[in-house]
Amino acid sequence: MTTRILGIESSCDETAAAIVADGKQILSSVVASQVDIHRKYGGVVPELASREHLRQIVPVVREAAAQANIPLADVDAIGVTQGPGLVGSLLVGLTYGKVLALALNKPLIAVNHLEGHVHAVLLEAHSAGRTPKFPAMCLIVSGGHTLLYRVESAETHSGNGALRLSYSRVGGTRDDAAGEAYDKVAKMLALGYPGGPVIDKLAAHGNAAAVRFGTTKIRGNPYDFSFSGIKTAVLYYLRKRPELHAEIQERQRALSNGERSADALRALSSTTTLDLIASFQRAVVDDLVKRTLAAGEQFAVQSILASGGVAANRELREKFEEEGKRRGFEVFFPSRPLSTDNAAMIAAAAFTRFSEGERADLSLNAMPNFPLGAAPQSSGH
Ligand code: KG4
Ligand code: ZN
Secondary structure, rough: OOOEEEEEOOOOOOEEEEEEOOOOOEEEEEEEOOOHHHHEEEEEEEEHHHHHHHHHHHHHHHHHHHHOOOOOHHHOEEEEEEEEOOOOOOOOHOOOOOOOOHHHHHEEEEHHHHHOOOHHHHHHHHHHHOOEEEEOOEEEEEOOOOOEEEEEEEOOOOOOEEEEEEEEEEEEOOOOOOOHHHHHHHOOOOOOOOHHHOOOOOOOOOOOOOOOOOOOOOOOOOOOOOOOOHHHHHHHHHHHHHHHHHHHHHHHHHOOOHOOOOHHHHHHOOHHHHHHHHHHHHHHHHHHHHHHHHHHHOOOOOOOEOHHHHHHOOOHHHHHHHHHHOOOOOEEEEOOOHOOOOOOOHHHHHHHHOOOOOOOOOOOOOOOOOOEOOOOOOOOO
């Protein structure tokens, strides 16, 4: 018998709902993005985010049911993101999930958003018949997180193929998340919001060896990250080059007039700017890949998983594939739509917990700082 789970996600600035069968077949996945609302602030404004989730949650869930052609009354369970995330945003999805569970008399499953990102990789790998070997090292890299987890798997007792995963935290960012650095650098250079996709495209047209940022030195855990230094380095670089200010103003004007295309912004960018962008991306990508693969070797894993908005980056994917292969790891990413926040990954993560009989009761509350896993034991520490 097929188990169909409705997933609901509202932890940050995406209102999303999806229906997934048996944790691996996506019957529908609807994402209402709020980028147009947050764009003029260059980042997510929490109050505006929760207000927009309120407007979107009902139509988005209805649309997920319509696209899957399944009445909500026919789903087997409801999986909802409990955290981590913005409390006001989380509460909207969580409350609606509870209301639906009560009204439709369905089991409610609480999901950790970060576990969702791990399942985004597995969901598509399973449906492609290419399940990663465990243990795996998973990099979750987005606008809100840069985290490394060692992930182990065990069969659940359900006999339906659902995998129970356990997580040990290996490292994380000490300051900015990688996506946050992309967004802040894009803001300094007037490239629009979010910054990642534009920088990704423009970086291909610059010389990545032009500006040397040097490697970020981190004391203590070698698998921690830090991106605020490189962001400040870009700021100082720009301060020392007043000749770039006119083109920044010109791009700012284009953005204010509604320009969004990366090609148009590229046409307004000098070689110096394109070189700076390419060098920034190279430094961030090299750092992410280097630390993740070093952690993979240190913690004796078989596969590398990378998920989250920044894992959609073209250069990051290429470098992981290339370097991973060289060092004997198989590397897995979600497709680009499943790299960024979505509810299919929440429904997939809920499937394992549902299979094991886990149920949340209606006293469930949002957990803005919901952690995933405890510190691993390693000779490296
Ligand atoms: O996972 P996500 O949709 O939301 C969060 O949970 O944060 O990630 C959004 C972040 C933004 O910072 C955005 O600039 C970045 O992911 N991003 C990218 C790319 N696409 C999105 N960063 C680098 N390259 C990309 N292609
Ligand atoms: Zn996320």
